Amino acid sequence: MTKPPRKPAQPLLDDAEAPLRSRPRKKRDPAQPQLTLDPMPARIDPCLALLKPRPPKGRQWAFEVKWDGYRLAVHIEPSGVRILTRGGHDWTARFPTIAAEAKRLPVSTAILDGEAVVFDEQGRSDFGRLQQSLGGRGGLRTSWEAVFMAFDLLYFDGRDLTETELTARRHLLEGLVPAGGEDAIRLSEEIEADGDVLLRIACEHGLEGIVAKDRHSTYRSGRLGEWVKVKCIQSDGFAIVGYQMSGVAFGNVGALLLAARRGDELVYVGSVGTGFKADEAMKLRATMDKIKATKPAVKYFGGRKNLIWIKPKLVAEIEYRSWTHDGKLRHPSYKGLRDAADNAAVYKLE
Template identity: 55%
Template sequence: MAKASSKKPRDIAPIDPMPARVDPCLATLVDKPPKGPDWAYEVKWDGYRIAVHIEPSRVRILTRGGYDWTGKFPSIADDARRLAVKTAILDGEAVVLDDNGRSDFGLLQRALGRLPSVVEAGAIVFYAFDLLYLDGRDLRRLPLRERRQLLEPLVAGREGAIRLSEEVQADGDEFFRVACAHGLEGIIAKHVEKPYRSGRGEWWQKITCKRRDSFVVVGFEPSTVPGHLGRLLLAARQGEDLVYVGGCGTGWSHELSRELRSLLGGMATKTPAVSLRRKGAVFVEPVLVAEVEYRAWTDDGKLRHASFKGIRGSADEARIFEVVPTSK
């Protein structure tokens, strides 16, 4: 009689090649949470979307655009080496938490060294919310429910740099109301029976307490206070062109106003990136992307009640708002 194999199912399963990179699944913006037993909810984190690749001889941390930022997240890379896996790809968000436990994009930027800060890189936490690959198995074909069952034993209960983004089975409307009341950015709804699909789709949905997108900084207006910033001038993509969508004049501290004014002053150009004439404006090379929170759009395609939240990155790193609505 043949002796029964002592190997675990994971050991004898067909080996799938480990992807060098996976384009992330992106949530579609909707007005209200979906309903039904097949939907689960999570907090919408305010940080950088990254994928942690754990390989036999190294750990790689890749941004949504495919840039290798391993060196920017040393504490996450170190913690990844301690996980009880041989190979894995974890999908999630890198954040810095404020004193109230809320993710703060501005603090994250300072921890990454984009602006002067007392926040250290070690303060960055990675909240894992999906598992795409594990010990030779490509999990993307599995429903989210099964992927979460494999993810949770790996990271649940940890207090280091890698933690679990908790999934909530609740009434979506109530969870959204509570999230907004606590000053969070919003929530994410995910269909638990769907596989992982790269790109934007209806199986992941985001509901934000306020609208928030990335726009190219094309200029600024100086403040009446010497050396400070008065207003940022912003643009969105329309096809191959940039189109002016208005500006924002709030969202920065006195210190940050001076830092941004100095930074942008070094990027001044005589050739505007958009068709705009504005007395007193200083136009800059369209290389920086600002994260902006706003309430709505005006009928002529301008941002309403816009507030600066941080520099998202350079124009070749960040996803820039691509459609200019005529009304919202």
């Protein structure tokens, strides 16, 4: 006897006339209506380069010039462009040409990581010129000559790229910001060369140094070693704890007294008396006189006269060649004041 066909356990459709429907979609952020993939982060803490005495070896390392400026993240969003400093402050209004150029890039949403710089006559990035264009520390000027050197792409048209390896991120960045441009946003190009040779050439041309990046690394916030910087001339932030009066120097500032951090205390590391221009010295003197202190913030045994102590609230960017045997800066030169919005940090002694 033939068996009747088995009845399906459940009909494919309860109602044959009902329309076919897909699964309900997750709710999307109304501020980002076109994004169907990864939500766009409001801010990403930057990946920082670890200072090393010499370039790393190996085929996995890609090299770039080290730029001397302000680290920025350019956010291209549906609502417009935001430019954030390393410390998370919104400086969009201070870089109008960069913001305008970002709007012209052929992308709906993106986060570019890079450095704002101002070039000198030889085409070298100059931190002092960048500061002057912004009106100095705490200034409110807009910089029309600043250029954004883009070296990473963290978000691209709805995709979070921080878990993607550097090689793929660079490939997308180079399609978005072509090499050789002269606009306010330019590509920081990778340089195919041996690290030691590139460092020597960079130093011969008066550049600050080079950066090496692991091609296989993802983007991780902090100073974890996937990025390495090697400097021709050391340059770091030091707290100003006082100054020496002078009747002949610009602004009557003969020298700044500097300190580094060791644990929870400040340690005197010497003085700097070069690198000032007349107008800078006058502004610096006026700023320091507003925060005078009755006693030094460090132990001082230098024997200098005519010293004025101040509260350690100002961080100066200082170039120097090396350290002396007794822990002082060798051949220091003043470059400018770091801005608190740039997450100014005082150099930490080992």
